[in-house]
Every structure is written in C-alpha cells, then in structure tokens.
Amino acid sequence: MNFESFGLHPSVAAGVAAEGYVTPTPIQLKAIPMVLQGVDLMGLAQTGTGKTAAFALPILHRLMQGPRGRLRALIVAPTRELAEQIHQAIESLGRATRLRSVTLYGGVGLNPQVQKLKRGVEIAVACPGRLLDLIGQGHVDLSRLEVLVLDEADQMFDMGFLPDIRRIVKCTPRERQTMLFSATMPAEIRHLAQEVLRAPQTVQAGDSVPAETVSHAVYPVAPHLKTALLLELLQHTDTDSVLVFTRTKHRAKRLGEQLAKSGYRAASLQGNLSQGRRQAAMGGFRDGTYQILVATDIAARGIDVSQISHVINYDVPSTPEAYIHRIGRTGRAARRGDAFTFATEEDRDMLRAIDRVLGTPVERRTLAGFNYRAQAPARDQEFARPPRQAGSYAGAERARGGGGPGTYARRGADKARATGRKRFQSASRPAARPQTGPA
Numbered sequence: 001m002n003f004e005s006f007g008l009h010p011s012v013a014a015g016v017a018a019e020g021y022v023t024p025t026p027i028q029l030k031a032i033p034m035v036l037q038g039v040d041l042m043g044l045a046q047t048g049t050g051k052t053a054a055f056a057l058p059i060l061h062r063l064m065q066g067p068r069g070r071l072r073a074l075i076v077a078p079t080r081e082l083a084e085q086i087h088q089a090i091e092s093l094g095r096a097t098r099l100r101s102v103t104l105y106g107g108v109g110l111n112p113q114v115q116k117l118k119r120g121v122e123i124a125v126a127c128p129g130r131l132l133d134l135i136g137q138g139h140v141d142l143s144r145l146e147v148l149v150l151d152e153a154d155q156m157f158d159m160g161f162l163p164d165i166r167r168i169v170k171c172t173p174r175e176r177q178t179m180l181f182s183a184t185m186p187a188e189i190r191h192l193a194q195e196v197l198r199a200p201q202t203v204q205a206g207d208s209v210p211a212e213t214v215s216h217a218v219y220p221v222a223p224h225l226k227t228a229l230l231l232e233l234l235q236h237t238d239t240d241s242v243l244v245f246t247r248t249k250h251r252a253k254r255l256g257e258q259l260a261k262s263g264y265r266a267a268s269l270q271g272n273l274s275q276g277r278r279q280a281a282m283g284g285f286r287d288g289t290y291q292i293l294v295a296t297d298i299a300a301r302g303i304d305v306s307q308i309s310h311v312i313n314y315d316v317p318s319t320p321e322a323y324i325h326r327i328g329r330t331g332r333a334a335r336r337g338d339a340f341t342f343a344t345e346e347d348r349d350m351l352r353a354i355d356r357v358l359g360t361p362v363e364r365r366t367l368a369g370f371n372y373r374a375q376a377p378a379r380d381q382e383f384a385r386p387p388r389q390a391g392s393y394a395g396a397e398r399a400r401g402g403g404g405p406g407t408y409a410r411r412g413a414d415k416a417r418a419t420g421r422k423r424f425q426s427a428s429r430p431a432a433r434p435q436t437g438p439a
Contacts, residue, residue, distance in 0.1 A: 006032050009064040012057060015093040025050035027205035032058055035179065040197040043181040044204040051205070052089045055149050055179050059123065060094045062147065068099075069120030071140065073147040076126055076168065078155045079298060080105045080275060081282060086151065087125045099123060104140075106130045108275045114139050128156070128164035135171055142171040150196070153182040153189050154321065159298060162192065169196050183328070184321040214327055214337045216362045218351060224376040226314060226342050227255065231262055232370050233312075233340065234292075240309040241285070244294045245326050247315035255314065256294040266292040297322055313341040316350050320357040 002023060003016045024032065027045045034041055035058035045051045059073045066072065077083045080103075087103045094101070102116045104126035113130075117139050124131075124140070134140040148169070150156070156165060180193050180200075193200065221229050230244070246252045249270035256268030267281040267290045285293040297317065308330045317323045323341075330337030341362070343351055355361045366372070 001029060006036065006057070008057060009061045009097075011064060011096040011098075012060045012094065014096040015060070016057070018095065019092055021053070025054075025205065027051050027203065028054045028057075030203040030205070031055070034201045034203065035059075035177075036061065038177055040177060040200040041179045042193050042197060042200045042202045043179065044185060044202070045181060045183065049205045051151075051181050052086055053093065055151075055181070056086070056090050056093055059147055059149075060090070060097055060099060063099050063122050064097060066146075068122060070144060071117075071121060071124055071142065072145065073123045073149075074126065074131075074142065074145055074172075075124070075149040075151060076128060076131070076156075076165065077151045078127065078159055078161060080107060080127060081269075081278065082152060083125045083127055084279070090123060090125070101125060104130050104134060106133075110134075128161045128168060132164055132167060135168075142168070143173060145172045145176055148172055148176055148178045148196075150178075150180045150192075153180050153192065154184045154186060155298075155325075157186070157188050157192075162188065165192065166195070183325060186321075214330055214339050216327070216339045216341075216358070217365045218341045218343050218362045219365055219367065221342050221344065221372065222376070223344050225372065225374060227258060228374070229342060229367065229370060230255075230312065230314065231259075232367055234264070236367065237310070237338075239291070241288070241307050242292045242310045242312060243285075243308050243326075243329055244292060244312045244314050245317070246294060246296060247318075249296055251315070252294045252296050256292075259292055259294065264292050265290050266294065269293055269295040271296070271298065297325070308337065310338045310340065313339070316341060316343055316347040318350075320350075320353045323354050324357065 003013065003021055006024075008016065027043060027049045028051075031041060031043055031051070031054040035055060041055075043051060043054065045054075055075070063072055075083075075086055077086060083103050083105050087101055090099075090101045100116075100119075100121040101123040102113065102121045102125070104113050104124055106127065106129050110130075110133075113134070117124075117134070131140065135142065150165065156162065178196050178198070178200075180189075180197060182189050219229060219233070234242070244255065246255055249272050252268045252270040253272070256266050259266035267284060269278060269281045269285075273281070281290070281293065284290040294314075311326055311330045313323070313326060317326060327337075327339045330339060341351075351362070
C-alpha cells in the first residue's frame with residue numbers, strides 16, 4: 001500500500017511526493033484512514049515511528065476546505081524541540097497548500113509570535129505554558145478550533161503539564177476532533193484520554209519495548225568512575241553518532257565540556273541554554289558537526305536523528321518507560337544500534353524493573369583494562385556546582401564552608417534579638433551618677 005491510496009488532496013499529495021514518502025509506516029497505515037474519517041484517536045507509538053505525519057497529513061487534507069486566516073488546528077507538545085520538529089514537518093508536507101503554521105513556546109520573544117498570529121494562521125504547534133499565556137492575553141482564540149492533538153502525552157504528564165492541558169481543553173469547543181499520542185499509557189494518561197476523547201479508535205505501532213535492532217549492555221561502575229569509563233569506552237568503540245543521557249541539566253553541561261576538552265566533537269542540550277544555542281546543538285548533532293550530544297530526558301524530546309549509533313545512559317533513567325524512550329533513538333530505519341547503561345549499586349532495583357520490561361536480563365559487561373578499583377577523591381568535585389557570584393555574602397560564606405540560607409536567616413534573627421536585649425538593658429538600667437571632681 002502507498003500514500004496514493006489515502007486519497008489526499010492533490011496539494012498535500014505533492015508535499016508527500018516532494019519528501020520522498022512512498023510506503024506508509026505501520027502507525028501511518030493504521031491512523032491516517034481513521035483520522036480522515038474524523039473520529040477521535042488514541043495512538044500508541046514510540047519515537048521515530050512516523051506518527052507526526054500520521055496526524056499532520058489528515059490535518060492538512062482537512063484544512064484545504066474551509067476558511068483561511070483563523071486558528072483551526074492545534075498541536076500541543078511538551079518541549080520546544082518537539083514543537084519545532086512538528087512545525088517543520090507540517091511546513092514540508094504542506095508546502096503546496098499555502099496553509100500557515102506557527103510555533104508557540106517560551107524561552108524566546110513573545111512579540112514575533114503575536115505578530116504571526118495577527119497575520120492569520122490555520123495551525124499552531126504550542127507548548128502548554130506559552131499557549132496559556134497567549135490565551136490569557138487574548139492573542140489566541142480556540143473557540144473555533146476543529147482539531148486538537150496532544151502529542152507525547154506521557155511526557156507532558158511527567159513534566160507536570162496535565163493541569164495546563166485540562167485548562168487548554170476547556171478553551172476549545174466540544175465539537176472537535178481530538179487525537180492523543182503517547183509512547184506509554186500509565187493510568188493518568190488513560191484518565192486524560194477518557195476526559196478529552198469521544199468514542200476513540202485506538203491504534204498501536206509495535207510493542208512498548210525497544211526495537212529488535214538495538215543491543216543492550218549494562219556496565220556496573222562506581223559513581224566517581226563514570227566519566228573515566230565513558231572516555232575509555234569511547235576510545236574502544238566504533239561510534240558514528242552518540243547520544244548520552246544524564247539526570248540533571250548541570251551534569252549534562254559539565255560532561256559535555258569534559259568530552260570537548262578530551263578532544264571529542266561534543267555539545268550539551270539542556271534547559272538552561274537559549275533557544276538559539278539549543279537549535280545550534282541540535283543542528284550540529286544532526287549534520288555531524290558534533291559526534292556526541294549530552295542531554296537530559298526532557299531536552300532530548302524532539303531529537304529525530306536516524307543515524308544515532310549509540311545511546312549511553314550515563315545515569316540510569318528514573319523509570320523503565322524512560323529507558324524505552326531513550327533507547328528508541330537508536331536502531332532506527334533497520335540500522336543496528338547499541339544501548340549502554342552505567343549502573344551503580346543504588347540502581348539495582350531499577351535495573352531489575354528494566355529487565356522485566358525487556359523480558360530478559362540485560363547483559364552485564366566489564367571493560368577490559370579499565371581500573372575499576374581507582375579510589376574516589378577526598379571530595380568529588382567533578383560535578384560540583386560553582387559558587388555564587390562575588391557580592392553575595394551567603395554565597396561567599398558557603399564557598400568558605402559556611403552554612404546555607406537558613407543559617408544566615410537564623411544568625412540575623414539571633415543578632416537582632418541580642419541587639420534588642422542590649423537596648424532593653426540600657427533603657428532599664430538606672431542612670432549613672434554624674435562624676436564629680438576631686439575633693
């Protein structure tokens with residue numbers, strides 16, 4: 001079966017041909033006919049399965065009929081990177097339709113987005129926070145929305161966006177077509193689906209496990225030896241493009257810097273970067289400027305690079321579902337991929353949970369020649385946070401080993417009480433007798 005069998009509008013079909021699409025992916029094959037019929041849809045699909053086109057093509061087809069210049073379709077995504085990825089796919093597939101799309105997310109100026117909305121758009125791809133800001137300011141009107149898509153719903157739940165999603169849904173008309181896509185289906189997402197979908201059809205592409213083209217290995221290691229093991233492993237591994245996951249933004253930044261100092265073409269992707277630097281890191285990783293990208297789970301949403309040869313979990317993910325998300329970025333398009341995980345003694349329970357999800361224990365490996373017995377430094381400064389800027393008394397005291405903010409609040413209160421006692425004692429003491437000269 002090919003895309004011509006869907007009967008898409010000629011202008012939409014032209015975009016499909018221009019992108020070189022020939023054979024639909026499983027999720028596209030199952031979802032597109034249902035969406036074209038106007039039914040609500042719940043889609044279960046991993047990253048990299050082609051689900052963006054599964055909802056973008058029917059939306060473009062639908063919007064070819066009807067009014068222009070007003071917002072008719074909204075796609076809500078958890079991160080800026082994913083919003084940009086969806087927007088770019090819509091622009092590419094809809095290049096011959098003259099339909100206009102805009103991205104709405106924070107971290108960049110508000111005015112350019114407002115100006116695009118004023119000029120008139122039919123499609124918006126938005127992150128929840130900025131979208132609610134624009135709704136509150138009267139720049140976005142969802143009262144005549146026809147199609148609502150909630151993409152990566154499980155990630156939006158993990159990021160605490162469910163209350164925002166409910167507020168957004170309340171701004172939309174009851175008569176609308178709604179689609180919800182998620183890689184996993186925890187209870188909270190099922191409850192959300194029951195709230196926002198009407199008699200939905202369910203489609204699923206693949207199981208909720210990584211592709212068979214991915215091989216897995218766990219490297220047990222002490223926490224202070226992770227960076228040394230990573231550098232040694234990279235030297236002995238034939239890698240093309242490596243995605244490294246860390247637990248925190250600070251750790252991603254520091255590890256990216258250390259890899260760059262060691263001679264690797266490395267960059268980090270984390271929430272503290274400006275939008276321009278985030279796009280530069282993503283673009284450089286995509287075009288091969290950077291061989292290694294270090295990222296957090298949240299920042300990595302939206303990474304769509306089919307040539308990733310290795311995913312390395314520098315830190316074990318917090319859930320088995322997060323492991324599946326991470327590993328889903330390698331082994332794509334029938335290519336082989338490798339997934340390496342660095343695990344400490346504290347990670348034993350999570351490793352057992354991952355083994356259960358995969359259905360088989362992950363191979364435990366050691367790297368020949370690596371010194372696993374190296375002693376930890378007296379105080380591990382590898383990922384220590386930098387001290388506060390000069391001028392901050394509390395920060396300077398902490399840099400010298402002093403207490404935290406609560407300590408200084410208590411010291412201030414103690415000083416005030418001591419001062420008050422001195423003043424009280426001075427006021428209640430009898431006045432001193434005047435001194436007299438010698439007799």
